[in-house]
Amino acid sequence: MAASSFSFPTSSSSFMTTSFTDLLASDDYPTKGLGDRIAERTGSGVPKFKSLPPPSLPLSPPPFSPSSYFAIPPGLSPTELLDSPVLLSSSNLLPSPTTGSFPSHAFNWKSSSHRDVKQEDKNYSDFSFQPQVGTAASISQSQTNHVPLGQQAWNYQEPTKQNDQNANGRSEFNTLQSFMQNNNDQNNSGNQYNQSIREQKRSDDGYNWRKYGQKQVKGSENPRSYYKCTYPNCPTKKKVERSLDGQITEIVYKGNHNHPKPQSTRRSSSSTASSAIQSYNTQTNEIPDHQSYGSNGQMDSVATPENSSISFGDDDHEHTSQKSSRSRGDDLDEEEPDSKRW
DNA sequence: GGGGTTTGACCTCAG
DNA sequence: CCTGAGGTCAAACCC
Numbered sequence: 001m002a003a004s005s006f007s008f009p010t011s012s013s014s015f016m017t018t019s020f021t022d023l024l025a026s027d028d029y030p031t032k033g034l035g036d037r038i039a040e041r042t043g044s045g046v047p048k049f050k051s052l053p054p055p056s057l058p059l060s061p062p063p064f065s066p067s068s069y070f071a072i073p074p075g076l077s078p079t080e081l082l083d084s085p086v087l088l089s090s091s092n093l094l095p096s097p098t099t100g101s102f103p104s105h106a107f108n109w110k111s112s113s114h115r116d117v118k119q120e121d122k123n124y125s126d127f128s129f130q131p132q133v134g135t136a137a138s139i140s141q142s143q144t145n146h147v148p149l150g151q152q153a154w155n156y157q158e159p160t161k162q163n164d165q166n167a168n169g170r171s172e173f174n175t176l177q178s179f180m181q182n183n184n185d186q187n188n189s190g191n192q193y194n195q196s197i198r199e200q201k202r203s204d205d206g207y208n209w210r211k212y213g214q215k216q217v218k219g220s221e222n223p224r225s226y227y228k229c230t231y232p233n234c235p236t237k238k239k240v241e242r243s244l245d246g247q248i249t250e251i252v253y254k255g256n257h258n259h260p261k262p263q264s265t266r267r268s269s270s271s272t273a274s275s276a277i278q279s280y281n282t283q284t285n286e287i288p289d290h291q292s293y294g295s296n297g298q299m300d301s302v303a304t305p306e307n308s309s310i311s312f313g314d315d316d317h318e319h320t321s322q323k324s325s326r327s328r329g330d331d332l333d334e335e336e337p338d339s340k341r342w
Numbered sequence: 343g344g345g346g347t348t349t350g351a352c353c354t355c356a357g
Numbered sequence: 358c359c360t361g362a363g364g365t366c367a368a369a370c371c372c
Contacts, residue, residue, distance in 0.1 A: 353366090
């Protein structure tokens, strides 16, 4: 399947071009929101972490050959992949499978433009986009949490490998991605952006989340936010990495919800997307690569926790990983609820 | 006033 | 043992 998943639909390339232009035109609002904040905090407009040399550079200038896309050499670390900005943005680019619209602000090159545009360009052309597969991208949920969406697209790993990683016990995390779709919606109504953002935060996946921390991670210039599910006794947490322009570049779920998705009115805004996503998932739940949620924007839409765990058949992984997981593992039978729901 | 966010400090762990 | 990075806490703040 790997080979097939890497084919590049011509249509995708075209949309990219469009969105790119679009992007350039509308790079403002997202950047502003986040950028300003950063500026305020740092006082210089440049995040502290920025002062650090791009970690990625030393990592590797992967001279990649096409083949590298299909199989990542063992020696190659996800970090390397992190490098490529393209991926980050590209992930955002994906048109929503359901709507086919792209997040215009998804790639805010403005913020990421400092990176090697060339490479990005290249990547774009290479970028494979397969909404229906739900994911060309596969990512090992455990250790590659921080792999950027785009990268994940390339980072295609064999199931066996994933299992191994899970076995390692670190994979209490389900890597999901997503929600660009929601972002798209937000874009549509610029002035509602802030409001939408808020809603998005709590209902992007239908659950209510409370942010309890934010960190600047080293390998990435994007701040990582930590969220807990607000539902009582629900141990679920998630890490959300956002690009400077506010786009979600990575979402990692930890644990599963031990409660049904709240059907609050708040979801209204995203409900559309969610429902679409769900239906979408239903159809694609047979996705071969379990862990490949979302890695690229394609999956964005798919990335609701429950969906991911259910539809992708991660259950197996989850079982192993969660069993092995030491602490937070929350012994809850998280999988059960999922399967039941499913 | 309640709930969520922000943010600096603290804790834990791996190298 | 030391240090750095990731993750969490909790007070202050905001809506």
